[in-house]
Amino acid sequence: MILGDICTRGCRFCAIGKGKPVGLDPEEPRNVGLSVKDLGLDHIVVTSVDRDDLPDGGSAHFAQTVFWIKKLNPGIRVEVLIPDFKGDRGAIATVVGSGIDILNHNVETVPRLYKKVRPGSVYRRSLDVLSAAKDLRGEVLTKSGLMLGVGETSDEVLETLRDLRAAGCDIVTLGQYLQPSEHQLKVERYVTPDEFAALKVEGQKLGFRHVESGPLVRSSYHAWSHVN
Ligand code: SF4
Numbered sequence: 001m002i003l004g005d006i007c008t009r010g011c012r013f014c015a016i017g018k019g020k021p022v023g024l025d026p027e028e029p030r031n032v033g034l035s036v037k038d039l040g041l042d043h044i045v046v047t048s049v050d051r052d053d054l055p056d057g058g059s060a061h062f063a064q065t066v067f068w069i070k071k072l073n074p075g076i077r078v079e080v081l082i083p084d085f086k087g088d089r090g091a092i093a094t095v096v097g098s099g100i101d102i103l104n105h106n107v108e109t110v111p112r113l114y115k116k117v118r119p120g121s122v123y124r125r126s127l128d129v130l131s132a133a134k135d136l137r138g139e140v141l142t143k144s145g146l147m148l149g150v151g152e153t154s155d156e157v158l159e160t161l162r163d164l165r166a167a168g169c170d171i172v173t174l175g176q177y178l179q180p181s182e183h184q185l186k187v188e189r190y191v192t193p194d195e196f197a198a199l200k201v202e203g204q205k206l207g208f209r210h211v212e213s214g215p216l217v218r219s220s221y222h223a224w225s226h227v228n
Contacts, residue, residue, distance in 0.1 A: 007049035015180035033068030043224035047081035059091035063098035087125045104143040110156035127167040134168035145173035151188045170209040175217035
């Protein structure tokens with residue numbers, strides 16, 4: 001996770017520290033590249049807090065990080081899990097043009113629950129991030145995900161999956177929301193493994209290249225296998 005440990009958004013499911021971030025470590029991109037080399041990885045997922053305080057949302061920092069990872073680790077596959085950059089197409093283009101292989105941006109939940117779950121974010125804008133990435137570089141795989149169990153209905157999940165496909169999304173992850181601490185949203189419901197299996201089938205019917213669906217699935221769960 002790059003760009004610090006304080007986030008400028010306030011998602012109600014997330015335990016990351018919220019507030020006013022301080023500074024930006026200019027050495028971070030190269031150091032991430034060196035760490036990846038030490039670890040000997042062949043697939044890396046880079047994510048960040050939201051940095052709405054920065055004019056470019058941190059997109060250039062993302063691009064530099066990808067540059068150093070690729071430079072120091074030839075042949076590696078880079079997946080980025082990015083903020084919405086407030087819908088700034090220039091910021092999205094900076095990341096998409098950096099040599100990434102997979103661009104992930106999670107919609108997290110169904111549109112009706114945005115105010116409750118993801119205040120400060122906009123459902124349509126998140127879909128537009130995915131379609132902009134495809135538009136800018138068609139060969140980049142796009143990916144998104146939802147947490148289930150925060151009050152959505154099955155029909156709403158299916159509608160959201162349709163929206164994601166319409167935005168050109170290739171890969172989707174569906175997992176059970178778990179409350180990180182008493183300060184975050186309560187779990188409304190535990191979705192059964194059978195329901196997750198049924199959603200996987202529905203997602204495949206909609207034409208996703210890969211659907212990862214199960215109680216323990218998270219954005220980066222088995223990420224390397226989604227493109228093999
Ligand atoms: S934008 Fe990401 S890091 Fe920030 S609060 Fe939301 S989920 Fe957490």
